[in-house]
Amino acid sequence: MSSASMKRSDAGALRTLARRVAYSPGTGTVLLLAVLAVFALWPLVVDDQLLLRRLYVIGLFALIAMGLNVSLGRAGELFLGVAGLFAAAAYISGALTTHEDFGLSPLQAAPITIVATVVLGVAMGLVGLRVSAWYFAIVTFYFAVVIPDIATSLDVLEEYTGGGLGLFGVPRIEALGQVFGRRETYWLIVASIAGVYLLTRNLFSSPWGLALATMRHSDVAVQALGASTVRAKMLAYVFSSVPAALAGIIWVHTETGIAQGNFPADLSFLIAASIMFGGMGTLAGPIVGTGILQYVPQFFDAFERYELIIYGSFLIVGMVLIPRGVVHETMKWVGLLRLRLVPLAPGAPAPASAQAKPGAASGEASGALLTEDVAARLRVSPDRAGLSATGVSKSFGGVAALRDLDFEAAPARISALIGPNGSGKTTFLNLVLGYYTIDGGAIRVDKGDIGGLAPHGRVRAGIARTFQAPNVVPELTALENVLAGMFMDRRATLVEYLLQLPRARAAGRASRAQARALLAAVGLEGVADIPAAALPSGQQRLLDVARALATGPRVLLLDEPASGLSGAETEALGRLLLQLRELGLAIVLVEHNVPFVMSVADSVTVLDRGERIALGPPAEVQRDPAVIASYLGEQFEVDTGEPDA
Amino acid sequence: MDIFGVDQRIVLTAFYSGLGVGSVYVLVALGYNLVYRATRVFNLAQGDIVSWGGLIAFSLLVTHGFSPLAALPVIIGATAVLGFGVERIAIAPLTKALSFGWVLTTLGMSVVLRNVAELQWGPDPLRVPAFVDRAPISLLGSPFRVDFMVTIIGAAALVALLELADRKTIIGKAMVATALNRELAQLRGINVGLLGIGSFVVAGALGGIAGWLIAPITFASFNSGVLIALKGFLAIAIGGWGRHVGALAGGLLIGVAEALAILWIDVDFRNLVPLPLLAAILLIRPQGLFGRQVERHV
Numbered sequence: 001m002s003s004a005s006m007k008r009s010d011a012g013a014l015r016t017l018a019r020r021v022a023y024s025p026g027t028g029t030v031l032l033l034a035v036l037a038v039f040a041l042w043p044l045v046v047d048d049q050l051l052l053r054r055l056y057v058i059g060l061f062a063l064i065a066m067g068l069n070v071s072l073g074r075a076g077e078l079f080l081g082v083a084g085l086f087a088a089a090a091y092i093s094g095a096l097t098t099h100e101d102f103g104l105s106p107l108q109a110a111p112i113t114i115v116a117t118v119v120l121g122v123a124m125g126l127v128g129l130r131v132s133a134w135y136f137a138i139v140t141f142y143f144a145v146v147i148p149d150i151a152t153s154l155d156v157l158e159e160y161t162g163g164g165l166g167l168f169g170v171p172r173i174e175a176l177g178q179v180f181g182r183r184e185t186y187w188l189i190v191a192s193i194a195g196v197y198l199l200t201r202n203l204f205s206s207p208w209g210l211a212l213a214t215m216r217h218s219d220v221a222v223q224a225l226g227a228s229t230v231r232a233k234m235l236a237y238v239f240s241s242v243p244a245a246l247a248g249i250i251w252v253h254t255e256t257g258i259a260q261g262n263f264p265a266d267l268s269f270l271i272a273a274s275i276m277f278g279g280m281g282t283l284a285g286p287i288v289g290t291g292i293l294q295y296v297p298q299f300f301d302a303f304e305r306y307e308l309i310i311y312g313s314f315l316i317v318g319m320v321l322i323p324r325g326v327v328h329e330t331m332k333w334v335g336l337l338r339l340r341l342v343p344l345a346p347g348a349p350a351p352a353s354a355q356a357k358p359g360a361a362s363g364e365a366s367g368a369l370l371t372e373d374v375a376a377r378l379r380v381s382p383d384r385a386g387l388s389a390t391g392v393s394k395s396f397g398g399v400a401a402l403r404d405l406d407f408e409a410a411p412a413r414i415s416a417l418i419g420p421n422g423s424g425k426t427t428f429l430n431l432v433l434g435y436y437t438i439d440g441g442a443i444r445v446d447k448g449d450i451g452g453l454a455p456h457g458r459v460r461a462g463i464a465r466t467f468q469a470p471n472v473v474p475e476l477t478a479l480e481n482v483l484a485g486m487f488m489d490r491r492a493t494l495v496e497y498l499l500q501l502p503r504a505r506a507a508g509r510a511s512r513a514q515a516r517a518l519l520a521a522v523g524l525e526g527v528a529d530i531p532a533a534a535l536p537s538g539q540q541r542l543l544d545v546a547r548a549l550a551t552g553p554r555v556l557l558l559d560e561p562a563s564g565l566s567g568a569e570t571e572a573l574g575r576l577l578l579q580l581r582e583l584g585l586a587i588v589l590v591e592h593n594v595p596f597v598m599s600v601a602d603s604v605t606v607l608d609r610g611e612r613i614a615l616g617p618p619a620e621v622q623r624d625p626a627v628i629a630s631y632l633g634e635q636f637e638v639d640t641g642e643p644d645a
Numbered sequence: 646m647d648i649f650g651v652d653q654r655i656v657l658t659a660f661y662s663g664l665g666v667g668s669v670y671v672l673v674a675l676g677y678n679l680v681y682r683a684t685r686v687f688n689l690a691q692g693d694i695v696s697w698g699g700l701i702a703f704s705l706l707v708t709h710g711f712s713p714l715a716a717l718p719v720i721i722g723a724t725a726v727l728g729f730g731v732e733r734i735a736i737a738p739l740t741k742a743l744s745f746g747w748v749l750t751t752l753g754m755s756v757v758l759r760n761v762a763e764l765q766w767g768p769d770p771l772r773v774p775a776f777v778d779r780a781p782i783s784l785l786g787s788p789f790r791v792d793f794m795v796t797i798i799g800a801a802a803l804v805a806l807l808e809l810a811d812r813k814t815i816i817g818k819a820m821v822a823t824a825l826n827r828e829l830a831q832l833r834g835i836n837v838g839l840l841g842i843g844s845f846v847v848a849g850a851l852g853g854i855a856g857w858l859i860a861p862i863t864f865a866s867f868n869s870g871v872l873i874a875l876k877g878f879l880a881i882a883i884g885g886w887g888r889h890v891g892a893l894a895g896g897l898l899i900g901v902a903e904a905l906a907i908l909w910i911d912v913d914f915r916n917l918v919p920l921p922l923l924a925a926i927l928l929i930r931p932q933g934l935f936g937r938q939v940e941r942h943v
Binding site for chain 2: 072078127131132134135137138139141142145146149150152153164265266269270272273276277280305306308309311312313314315316318319320323
């Protein structure tokens with residue numbers, strides 16, 4: 001081998017390596033941990049007490065912000081109670097270590113404090129299950145304000161919290177034979193940030209994390225995954241409470257006391273602002289945002305009395321100039337720079353930051369076939385009975401939307417439901433999924449009445465649905481959207497996912513392979529890593545179908561799946577539906593594209609003003625005079641492409 | 646006769662003053678309601694506008710010797726301009742798609758207003774004279790302060806006016822439509838941007854009046870509005886979203902409960918009073934006393 005060709009292959013290997021490093025999702029984590037390591041090491045080299053003090057405060061706020069980021073950034077829940085939890089943890093740990101009834105050391109008190117704080121946080125969050133988003137924000141904000149008040153004004157607590165005079169003589173943390181000074185405390189904070197960062201990262205990529213991201217979009221979307229919104233919210237609150245508890249514990253044992261006025265009322269908003277400034281829902285956002293918002297004011301010191309005025313203006317200008325936050329904005333530039341410096345290999349999938357080309361990967365040629373693996377997963381055993389609805393009625397304020405409807409969707413059949421707008425089609429789907437309460441009649445899946453089940457329980461019973469407005473999470477990539485759909489197929493416990501134990505890693509790999517295969521089945525394999533928001537509406541609709549299939553349904557409800565699809569996409573969708581029928585799924589097709597319905601459906605039910613006016617095979621229904629009069633119209637001619645039509 | 650160990654005439658007086666303070670909360674809550682319905686935003690600087698109302702009142706009445714009647718339009722004008730400024734600076738430049746940005750910008754406004762106020766008026770609480778200088782009127786054997794009476798009647802009349810406006814006037818109907826669905830309202834030709842500006846202006850004026858009314862009781866200072874703003878927040882949480890009647894009921898309820906708690910328990914409990922009220926509401930009627938609940942549509 002000549003030395004020239006050696007060099008060339010070396011350069012090639014180097015390029016491949018650079019590409020792998022630049023595009024690996026692990027690179028960000030390594031970078032962040034490296035930055036944290038630098039932060040951890042500098043006090044050994046430089047002796048700057050003032051900076052140490054400053055970073056200690058920033059670190060504590062960053063911790064609280066990282067917790068809030070799980071509820072606010074990831075799940076979209078304005079859980080402003082975290083500042084109150086910080087105060088509560090400080091008081092609890094302070095009381096446990098100073099009052100003679102307990103006499104615990106800080107380390108002994110820590111687990112009790114954390115558990116108590118989490119219980120308090122979840123109790124606060126319980127309120128959120130009953131009220132709307134803004135209501136929830138106000139109520140939890142108020143809780144954050146009154147917790148310090150409760151601690152200081154209730155006579156029964158005075159003995160433990162020191163009442164209005166404040167709490168003194170709280171011991172410092174002692175571990176490894178060392179009383180924690182400023183520097184040790186600082187290390188403890190850096191370590192806590194690293195730990196919370198890694199746990200949050202693992203949470204975000206786990207099925208639960210995807211469910212939380214879906215919740216930011218809507219509660220209905222979470223239920224459509226088969227996840228309970230109650231449990232998802234509780235999880236978010238637990239994740240928000242623990243870092244606040246840690247921060248409270250570290251703070252109280254460093255300050256060795258609590259004075260009135262330590263917890264200003266707008267602390268909660270300040271922490272929320274840090275997350276928004278850094279970048280909502282990003283892993284580094286809360287750290288970066290807190291760092292900037294807490295560190296920047298010192299530069300305004302020179303302006304003395306005008307310092308805070310300038311700071312307030314900085315908040316406004318910052319938000320107006322970079323509304324998505326520092327991290328999102330930086331990542332955009334990093335992504336562009338990366339494409340420039342380390343171009344992708346030809347034929348490699350486009351990175352998430354690239355724009356989707358409409359129609360480029362819509363399976364026009366591929367024919368959208370299910371792989372063996374996916375087919376095996378989706379196959380429904382032949383003893384299933386499908387969906388049957390009898391005598392279903394529903395009215396809204398005296399107006400009957402559905403009257404005594406009988407509807408049957410047998411397994412391995414495509415049962416279409418058509419009718420003019422307002423005929424009750426979507427109402428029926430909402431009744432099946434449990435979004436409306438049924439007035440009369442019964443809906444059964446596999447002969448079991450599902451009337452008593454919550455929406456997510458119905459998804460678990462084997463019903464999946466696509467939506468008129470595609471139910472995809474815009475911020476998540478196409479692949480992540482399908483992965484979110486596989487929520488019920490968790491093959492490891494939450495703890496395993498959080499710690500990335502072997503079973504969770506294996507489950508993650510298997511799920512990703514399956515999700516890619518499902519994307520291929522709807523012709524979206526080329527856009528797997530592109531955010532759903534960047535996809536054209538037709539592809540979003542197909543993605544919604546893939547997401548619904550990912551739940552492994554026995555009954556599949558499709559709400560106008562063909563609208564917005566191109567001719568080729570509609571054809572591919574038709575082929576996919578026929579394949580799914582072969583696998584034994586009971587398919588309910590609500591659709592306005594009559595030629596499409598006539599070409600794939602086995603039976604057609606026609607609704608008009610809430611009542612069934614026809615039921616039969618497509619050829620028969622389209623000749624029915626009542627159907628022609630109410631829906632199809634006299635002029636209608638069908639081209640089903642079948643010889644007997 | 647004693648009620649829980651306190652003479653009933655004193656209880657009645659506390660009740661009256663609770664109603665008076667409560668109607669100030671009502672004014673603040675009405676401001677939140679208007680802004681929320683038009684823009685889906687909670688103006689975190691509203692509390693500072695309340696402080697400014699009190700401080701401007703101090704300057705006019707004490708420093709410049711204005712009569713209360715002459716001061717009122719100036720206060721209303723100045724705080725309406727503040728509301729307008731908050732909308733133009735903190736709300737208007739935000740991109741519509743990003744729903745949480747206002748937290749940061751209105752928080753920034755709050756920081757700016759608070760610190761400008763501190764620079765201008767100093768850190769110490771200032772005493773502002775009551776706007777009615779007449780002896781209390783005896784009602785059911787207990788004295789009822791005239792300024793409280795005026796405030797209560799004013800707040801109740803304002804609520805009645807706003808409720809009537811919702812039903813009868815085109816602006817009120819546009820507000821209701823915007824609150825229900827912004828995009829649809831826009832398609833109907835409603836200028837939601839202008840409605841947003843208008844709501845901030847009116848809310849600013851209401852905040853200013855509230856600040857002026859409450860200043861003789863709590864003193865005026867650069868941060869005196871924060872707690873009043875919180876009570877206004879809670880008044881709508883208890884009374885029900887977007888309903889003016891709810892703001893009235895919630896505000897008066899909190900005011901009265903507070904006054905009685907101070908009387909029977911301790912002044913420290915003032916901020917804790919809404920807690921049991923709120924808890925009870927959340928358990929029994931999570932949509933608030935006058936809130937409406939609709940079946941969710943998908």
